Amino acid sequence: MDPENELDELLDEVERKFCRDVSITDTSDTGKGHPLQTYYTVENVLQQKRKVLVWFHPDLLVSRCCPVFIGGSSYPVGIGTSTSERSCDQLRCLSCDFRVLMFDHNEWDTSCDYLFFRNHMPDHQKLQTKLKKRRGFRAYACQCSWFCCSELMDLSGLTQLKWICGRHLN
Ligand SMILES: [Zn+2]
Ligand SMILES: [Zn+2]
Structure with a gap:
Protein backbone atom coordinates (compact mmCIF):
# COMPACT_ATOMS: atom_id res chain seq x y z
CA MET A 1 0.00 0.00 0.00
CA HIS A 57 3.61 10.56 10.63
CA PRO A 58 5.74 13.45 11.90
CA ASP A 59 7.27 13.71 8.41
CA LEU A 60 3.97 14.97 7.02
CA LEU A 61 4.13 18.05 9.22
CA VAL A 62 7.45 19.20 7.81
CA SER A 63 8.69 19.90 4.30
CA ARG A 64 12.04 20.04 2.62
CA CYS A 65 13.06 22.38 -0.15
CA CYS A 66 13.30 20.72 -3.54
CA PRO A 67 15.33 22.06 -5.20
CA VAL A 68 17.23 23.87 -2.44
CA PHE A 69 17.86 27.51 -3.33
CA ILE A 70 20.04 30.07 -1.69
CA GLY A 71 19.76 33.66 -2.72
CA GLY A 72 20.46 37.28 -2.04
CA SER A 73 18.47 39.51 0.29
CA SER A 74 15.93 40.42 -2.38
CA TYR A 75 14.68 36.82 -2.46
CA PRO A 76 12.07 35.78 0.10
CA VAL A 77 13.03 32.96 2.46
CA GLY A 78 10.97 29.82 2.95
CA ILE A 79 10.38 26.46 1.30
CA GLY A 80 11.77 26.37 -2.21
CA THR A 81 10.12 24.36 -4.96
CA SER A 82 10.36 24.40 -8.75
CA THR A 83 7.38 26.77 -8.81
CA SER A 84 8.22 28.80 -5.71
CA GLU A 85 11.72 30.20 -5.82
CA ARG A 86 12.39 30.85 -2.18
CA SER A 87 15.73 30.92 -0.49
CA CYS A 88 16.01 28.17 2.16
CA ASP A 89 16.38 29.55 5.69
CA GLN A 90 16.71 26.16 7.40
CA LEU A 91 20.05 25.06 6.04
CA ARG A 92 22.28 22.61 7.90
CA CYS A 93 25.81 21.57 7.07
CA LEU A 94 26.49 17.86 6.67
CA SER A 95 30.22 18.36 7.25
CA CYS A 96 30.23 20.27 10.55
CA ASP A 97 26.60 19.66 11.57
CA PHE A 98 26.06 23.35 12.29
CA ARG A 99 23.01 25.30 11.30
CA VAL A 100 23.83 27.74 8.51
CA LEU A 101 23.48 31.37 9.61
CA MET A 102 22.39 34.10 7.20
CA PHE A 103 23.06 37.83 7.20
CA ASP A 104 20.97 40.02 4.93
CA HIS A 105 22.62 42.83 2.98
CA ASN A 106 26.08 41.62 3.92
CA GLU A 107 29.03 39.90 2.33
CA TRP A 108 32.08 38.26 3.93
CA ASP A 109 35.32 40.12 4.06
CA THR A 110 37.94 38.60 1.76
CA SER A 111 40.19 37.97 4.78
CA CYS A 112 37.79 35.28 6.07
CA ASP A 113 39.35 31.88 6.48
CA TYR A 114 38.52 28.47 7.86
CA LEU A 115 39.91 29.28 11.33
CA PHE A 116 37.79 32.39 11.67
CA PHE A 117 34.56 30.39 11.34
CA ARG A 118 35.98 27.46 13.26
CA ASN A 119 36.65 29.77 16.24
CA HIS A 120 33.70 32.12 16.09
CA MET A 121 30.70 30.12 14.95
CA PRO A 122 27.91 30.71 15.95
CA ASP A 123 28.74 33.90 17.88
CA HIS A 124 26.93 36.63 15.93
CA GLN A 125 28.95 39.43 17.47
CA LYS A 126 32.31 37.93 16.55
CA LEU A 127 31.08 37.02 13.07
CA GLN A 128 29.98 40.63 12.54
CA THR A 129 33.63 41.69 12.59
CA LYS A 130 34.14 40.20 9.13
CA LEU A 131 30.80 41.12 7.62
CA LYS A 132 30.65 44.05 5.26
CA LYS A 133 27.42 45.81 4.33
CA ARG A 134 26.47 45.11 0.75
CA ARG A 135 23.00 45.83 -0.51
CA GLY A 136 21.16 42.88 -2.04
CA PHE A 137 23.69 40.31 -0.91
CA ARG A 138 23.11 37.66 1.71
CA ALA A 139 26.06 36.15 3.55
CA TYR A 140 25.85 32.51 4.69
CA ALA A 141 28.12 30.52 6.97
CA CYS A 142 28.39 27.29 8.93
CA GLN A 143 31.42 26.33 10.97
CA CYS A 144 33.39 25.07 7.97
CA SER A 145 32.16 26.99 4.90
CA TRP A 146 30.97 30.43 3.94
CA PHE A 147 29.33 31.91 0.90
CA CYS A 148 27.50 34.99 -0.25
CA CYS A 149 25.41 35.83 -3.29
CA SER A 150 22.90 38.30 -4.66
CA GLU A 151 21.21 36.00 -7.20
CA LEU A 152 19.10 32.93 -6.55
CA MET A 153 21.22 29.80 -6.92
CA ASP A 154 20.43 26.11 -6.89
CA LEU A 155 22.48 24.58 -4.09
CA SER A 156 23.08 21.41 -6.12
CA GLY A 157 25.32 23.46 -8.41
CA LEU A 158 27.50 24.62 -5.51
CA THR A 159 29.28 21.36 -4.80
CA GLN A 160 31.79 22.95 -2.41
CA LEU A 161 28.95 23.51 0.09
CA LYS A 162 27.72 20.43 1.94
CA TRP A 163 24.52 22.14 2.94
CA ILE A 164 21.07 20.59 2.96
CA CYS A 165 17.59 21.80 3.77
CA GLY A 166 17.08 20.87 7.40
CA ARG A 167 13.26 20.83 7.06
CA HIS A 168 10.60 23.50 7.54
CA LEU A 169 7.61 23.15 9.84
CA ASN A 170 4.37 23.24 7.84
ZN1 LIG B 1 14.59 24.50 3.01
ZN1 LIG C 1 29.94 23.19 7.73
Whole structure:
Protein backbone atom coordinates (compact mmCIF):
# COMPACT_ATOMS: atom_id res chain seq x y z
CA MET A 1 0.00 0.00 0.00
CA ASP A 2 1.44 3.40 -0.86
CA PRO A 3 2.00 5.88 2.00
CA GLU A 4 -0.83 8.16 0.98
CA ASN A 5 -3.43 5.40 1.03
CA GLU A 6 -2.03 4.20 4.28
CA LEU A 7 -2.54 7.64 5.74
CA ASP A 8 -6.10 7.87 4.45
CA GLU A 9 -6.86 4.53 6.03
CA LEU A 10 -5.39 5.69 9.29
CA LEU A 11 -7.38 8.89 9.28
CA ASP A 12 -10.58 7.04 8.43
CA GLU A 13 -9.89 4.77 11.32
CA VAL A 14 -9.50 7.73 13.62
CA GLU A 15 -12.75 9.17 12.40
CA ARG A 16 -14.56 5.88 12.89
CA LYS A 17 -13.12 5.42 16.33
CA PHE A 18 -13.86 8.98 17.26
CA CYS A 19 -17.45 8.80 16.03
CA ARG A 20 -17.96 5.53 17.87
CA ASP A 21 -16.67 7.15 21.05
CA VAL A 22 -19.11 9.95 20.46
CA SER A 23 -22.07 7.64 20.29
CA ILE A 24 -20.93 5.67 23.33
CA THR A 25 -20.53 8.83 25.35
CA ASP A 26 -23.77 10.09 23.93
CA THR A 27 -25.70 7.11 25.26
CA SER A 28 -24.12 7.15 28.68
CA ASP A 29 -24.50 10.86 29.15
CA THR A 30 -27.99 11.32 27.79
CA GLY A 31 -29.48 10.66 31.20
CA LYS A 32 -27.56 13.53 32.69
CA GLY A 33 -28.90 15.84 30.04
CA HIS A 34 -25.54 17.21 28.97
CA PRO A 35 -25.40 19.07 25.67
CA LEU A 36 -22.95 16.71 23.99
CA GLN A 37 -22.76 18.38 20.62
CA THR A 38 -20.49 21.08 21.97
CA TYR A 39 -17.73 18.52 22.48
CA TYR A 40 -17.88 16.83 19.13
CA THR A 41 -17.48 19.51 16.56
CA VAL A 42 -15.73 19.19 13.24
CA GLU A 43 -12.73 21.00 14.71
CA ASN A 44 -12.60 18.35 17.36
CA VAL A 45 -12.30 15.58 14.81
CA LEU A 46 -9.70 17.53 12.85
CA GLN A 47 -7.74 18.13 16.01
CA GLN A 48 -7.79 14.44 16.72
CA LYS A 49 -6.59 13.70 13.20
CA ARG A 50 -3.74 16.11 13.61
CA LYS A 51 -2.70 14.41 16.83
CA VAL A 52 -2.53 11.09 15.03
CA LEU A 53 -0.38 12.66 12.34
CA VAL A 54 2.04 13.95 14.93
CA TRP A 55 2.30 10.57 16.59
CA PHE A 56 2.66 8.36 13.56
CA HIS A 57 3.61 10.56 10.63
CA PRO A 58 5.74 13.45 11.90
CA ASP A 59 7.27 13.71 8.41
CA LEU A 60 3.97 14.97 7.02
CA LEU A 61 4.13 18.05 9.22
CA VAL A 62 7.45 19.20 7.81
CA SER A 63 8.69 19.90 4.30
CA ARG A 64 12.04 20.04 2.62
CA CYS A 65 13.06 22.38 -0.15
CA CYS A 66 13.30 20.72 -3.54
CA PRO A 67 15.33 22.06 -5.20
CA VAL A 68 17.23 23.87 -2.44
CA PHE A 69 17.86 27.51 -3.33
CA ILE A 70 20.04 30.07 -1.69
CA GLY A 71 19.76 33.66 -2.72
CA GLY A 72 20.46 37.28 -2.04
CA SER A 73 18.47 39.51 0.29
CA SER A 74 15.93 40.42 -2.38
CA TYR A 75 14.68 36.82 -2.46
CA PRO A 76 12.07 35.78 0.10
CA VAL A 77 13.03 32.96 2.46
CA GLY A 78 10.97 29.82 2.95
CA ILE A 79 10.38 26.46 1.30
CA GLY A 80 11.77 26.37 -2.21
CA THR A 81 10.12 24.36 -4.96
CA SER A 82 10.36 24.40 -8.75
CA THR A 83 7.38 26.77 -8.81
CA SER A 84 8.22 28.80 -5.71
CA GLU A 85 11.72 30.20 -5.82
CA ARG A 86 12.39 30.85 -2.18
CA SER A 87 15.73 30.92 -0.49
CA CYS A 88 16.01 28.17 2.16
CA ASP A 89 16.38 29.55 5.69
CA GLN A 90 16.71 26.16 7.40
CA LEU A 91 20.05 25.06 6.04
CA ARG A 92 22.28 22.61 7.90
CA CYS A 93 25.81 21.57 7.07
CA LEU A 94 26.49 17.86 6.67
CA SER A 95 30.22 18.36 7.25
CA CYS A 96 30.23 20.27 10.55
CA ASP A 97 26.60 19.66 11.57
CA PHE A 98 26.06 23.35 12.29
CA ARG A 99 23.01 25.30 11.30
CA VAL A 100 23.83 27.74 8.51
CA LEU A 101 23.48 31.37 9.61
CA MET A 102 22.39 34.10 7.20
CA PHE A 103 23.06 37.83 7.20
CA ASP A 104 20.97 40.02 4.93
CA HIS A 105 22.62 42.83 2.98
CA ASN A 106 26.08 41.62 3.92
CA GLU A 107 29.03 39.90 2.33
CA TRP A 108 32.08 38.26 3.93
CA ASP A 109 35.32 40.12 4.06
CA THR A 110 37.94 38.60 1.76
CA SER A 111 40.19 37.97 4.78
CA CYS A 112 37.79 35.28 6.07
CA ASP A 113 39.35 31.88 6.48
CA TYR A 114 38.52 28.47 7.86
CA LEU A 115 39.91 29.28 11.33
CA PHE A 116 37.79 32.39 11.67
CA PHE A 117 34.56 30.39 11.34
CA ARG A 118 35.98 27.46 13.26
CA ASN A 119 36.65 29.77 16.24
CA HIS A 120 33.70 32.12 16.09
CA MET A 121 30.70 30.12 14.95
CA PRO A 122 27.91 30.71 15.95
CA ASP A 123 28.74 33.90 17.88
CA HIS A 124 26.93 36.63 15.93
CA GLN A 125 28.95 39.43 17.47
CA LYS A 126 32.31 37.93 16.55
CA LEU A 127 31.08 37.02 13.07
CA GLN A 128 29.98 40.63 12.54
CA THR A 129 33.63 41.69 12.59
CA LYS A 130 34.14 40.20 9.13
CA LEU A 131 30.80 41.12 7.62
CA LYS A 132 30.65 44.05 5.26
CA LYS A 133 27.42 45.81 4.33
CA ARG A 134 26.47 45.11 0.75
CA ARG A 135 23.00 45.83 -0.51
CA GLY A 136 21.16 42.88 -2.04
CA PHE A 137 23.69 40.31 -0.91
CA ARG A 138 23.11 37.66 1.71
CA ALA A 139 26.06 36.15 3.55
CA TYR A 140 25.85 32.51 4.69
CA ALA A 141 28.12 30.52 6.97
CA CYS A 142 28.39 27.29 8.93
CA GLN A 143 31.42 26.33 10.97
CA CYS A 144 33.39 25.07 7.97
CA SER A 145 32.16 26.99 4.90
CA TRP A 146 30.97 30.43 3.94
CA PHE A 147 29.33 31.91 0.90
CA CYS A 148 27.50 34.99 -0.25
CA CYS A 149 25.41 35.83 -3.29
CA SER A 150 22.90 38.30 -4.66
CA GLU A 151 21.21 36.00 -7.20
CA LEU A 152 19.10 32.93 -6.55
CA MET A 153 21.22 29.80 -6.92
CA ASP A 154 20.43 26.11 -6.89
CA LEU A 155 22.48 24.58 -4.09
CA SER A 156 23.08 21.41 -6.12
CA GLY A 157 25.32 23.46 -8.41
CA LEU A 158 27.50 24.62 -5.51
CA THR A 159 29.28 21.36 -4.80
CA GLN A 160 31.79 22.95 -2.41
CA LEU A 161 28.95 23.51 0.09
CA LYS A 162 27.72 20.43 1.94
CA TRP A 163 24.52 22.14 2.94
CA ILE A 164 21.07 20.59 2.96
CA CYS A 165 17.59 21.80 3.77
CA GLY A 166 17.08 20.87 7.40
CA ARG A 167 13.26 20.83 7.06
CA HIS A 168 10.60 23.50 7.54
CA LEU A 169 7.61 23.15 9.84
CA ASN A 170 4.37 23.24 7.84
ZN1 LIG B 1 14.59 24.50 3.01
ZN1 LIG C 1 29.94 23.19 7.73
